Amino acid sequence: MENFLASLFTFQGFAFYLFSFLTIILFWITVMSNNVLYAMTSLASGMVLISGFFFILGADFLGVVQLIVYVGAVMALYSFAMMFFDATREIKEKNTNGAVVFVLGGLSALMLVLMFAAPIHSESIQALYPMHEGVGNAQDVGIVLFTKYLVPFEVAALMLLVAMIAGIILAGKKMDKSLTEMMDEDAGEDEILTQKDEK
Amino acid sequence: MIGLSHYLIVSALLFSIGLIGVLRRRNLLMLFFATEVMLNAVNIAFAAISHFYNDLTGQMFAFFVIAIAASEVAVGLGILIVLYKKHGSLDLDDLATMKG
Numbered sequence: 001m002e003n004f005l006a007s008l009f010t011f012q013g014f015a016f017y018l019f020s021f022l023t024i025i026l027f028w029i030t031v032m033s034n035n036v037l038y039a040m041t042s043l044a045s046g047m048v049l050i051s052g053f054f055f056i057l058g059a060d061f062l063g064v065v066q067l068i069v070y071v072g073a074v075m076a077l078y079s080f081a082m083m084f085f086d087a088t089r090e091i092k093e094k095n096t097n098g099a100v101v102f103v104l105g106g107l108s109a110l111m112l113v114l115m116f117a118a119p120i121h122s123e124s125i126q127a128l129y130p131m132h133e134g135v136g137n138a139q140d141v142g143i144v145l146f147t148k149y150l151v152p153f154e155v156a157a158l159m160l161l162v163a164m165i166a167g168i169i170l171a172g173k174k175m176d177k178s179l180t181e182m183m184d185e186d187a188g189e190d191e192i193l194t195q196k197d198e199k
Numbered sequence: 200m201i202g203l204s205h206y207l208i209v210s211a212l213l214f215s216i217g218l219i220g221v222l223r224r225r226n227l228l229m230l231f232f233a234t235e236v237m238l239n240a241v242n243i244a245f246a247a248i249s250h251f252y253n254d255l256t257g258q259m260f261a262f263f264v265i266a267i268a269a270s271e272v273a274v275g276l277g278i279l280i281v282l283y284k285k286h287g288s289l290d291l292d293d294l295a296t297m298k299g
Contacts, residue, residue: 007200016201020209027213027236031220036228043232050239053206057250059258066242069265074235074272078228081276085228085283101222109215117207127254144255145262156266163270170277173284 015056023049034092036082044075060137081171206247213240227279227289231272238268 007013026046033039047070054063129144131137145153217240220233242261249257283289 010200013201016205020212024209024212024216027216030232030236031216031223039229039232043235046236047239050243053243054246057206057246059246059249059261062242062246062258062261065262065265069269070235070239074269077272077276078231081280082228084280085289098223101219105219105222106215109211109218112214113207113211127252127256129255129259131253131255140255141258141262144259149259152263156263160266160270163273167273167277170274171280173281 012056015052019049019052019056022046023053036085040075040078040082044071047071047075058137061141203247203251206251207244210240210244210247213237213243216240225291227282227291227294230291231275231279234271235268238264 008017023046026042026049029042030039030046033042047066051063051066051071054060054066129148131140214237217233217235217237220236221230224230224233242264245257245261245264247257249255249261279289282294286294288294
């Protein structure tokens, strides 16, 4: 307890506890809320706070990328997609038994953590690409990314291009027709079908 | 002092929250949100290990996770829009057309 209080009054400790408390609450709202707007807003603010974790950890470039890509691009994409769906409506879900889900989720997460933490626990790990003193994080990242990880970087760029084309083609089909009109047409076709059946 | 285990515990908590969401949700859009939570939790663990072992590899993997998440969202949302146009709902139980 004394340890906890002592760490709470350092800058890093205070920021860590504040960010972790807030992210856990915000992501809990994301997972539990029945309203899409609430879930999306809390997810976006949780991601902003996660970039705070990255800044504490000295991964400045990663924090900036998190802000730009996640909060800027991904959440904007989600909010654009929500315009297609009826966002103000409460989502009705037939939820399975809560206790079972909690126990299963907790247990499998614990198992995954143990599986991945077991090799980390050993002391034999040594740095493959160590950070350099006196060099900024962005320079360090750039050197490693463009020498050791050049091929995965290019493959990721290609993957993003493919994803962009796929997104445009999938979402762009019948973009000139409105969704509600299409539903009316469907309803009309159903009526014609039922009339045929009656005949 | 805040150590590696503190960060790993927070990351594990966030990951289990995301996993609970994936198991619990029936709406596809909310399912996507839960997977984003899980990806972010993993990124925290990567950045923390990278910091405490003084190694840049963790940050590299976090970058690739972010790139994969971005492309997943682009393709996934396109598929969701097509599904919504076809079925008029995003509920997983409504989409089960194969009655087993």
